[in-house]
Amino acid sequence: MDKYEKNLCQQIRMNSMTWERLVNHGVTSKTKLHLDFIFYAPTESKAQKLKAILEKYEYEVAIRRQERTRVRRAWVVEGKTFETTVNLKMLDQWVAWMIEAGKRGNSDFDGWGTQVA
Numbered sequence: 001m002d003k004y005e006k007n008l009c010q011q012i013r014m015n016s017m018t019w020e021r022l023v024n025h026g027v028t029s030k031t032k033l034h035l036d037f038i039f040y041a042p043t044e045s046k047a048q049k050l051k052a053i054l055e056k057y058e059y060e061v062a063i064r065r066q067e068r069t070r071v072r073r074a075w076v077v078e079g080k081t082f083e084t085t086v087n088l089k090m091l092d093q094w095v096a097w098m099i100e101a102g103k104r105g106n107s108d109f110d111g112w113g114t115q116v117a
Contacts, residue, residue, distance in 0.1 A: 004103045011095045011111065018113075019088045025116045029087040033114045037098060039077040040066070041107035047075035050105030058082055077107060 001009075027033070037059075041047035047063040054061045054077070061079035086094070095112070102109040 003108070004099055007109060008096055008099050011099065011109070012092050014111070015091045015095060016088060019091060022114070022116065027116055030085055031116075032083045032085055033116070034083055035081045035086070035094070035112050035114050037079060037081070037112045038110045039098075039102050039105075039107045040110055041075040041077055041105065044075055046106045047077050050077050050102065050107045053101050053105055054079060077105075 039050055041050055051061045051063055059079050059081050063075055063077050066074045066076050099109045
């Protein structure tokens with residue numbers, strides 16, 4: 001199992017817990033949300049490549065250099081989706097797609113979140 005498959009398993013497990021919390025805060029499959037996301041890229045060129053991939057889907061995307069980390073210098077790719085309705089199955093499919101987009105951009109999907117009004 002490569003690092004992307006491991007990340008997918010971990011993210012899918014977290015999705016069910018996050019979805020349960022969202023439902024407890026009144027979110028339904030009819031609630032429109034923006035999904036915020038974050039990736040880490042090892043170089044600026046890889047961050048730019050991922051940014052281009054995500055912008056094709058009309059996501060708002062920004063990149064910034066992260067200060068020195070324990071492991072390496074990294075670039076942060078973060079943004080948000082357009083407003084949409086979601087459910088757990090859709091979130092699982094979206095996360096799988098985001099991890100694949102990260103793989104195509106040689107970057108790591110670190111997760112997602114949202115704000116409930």
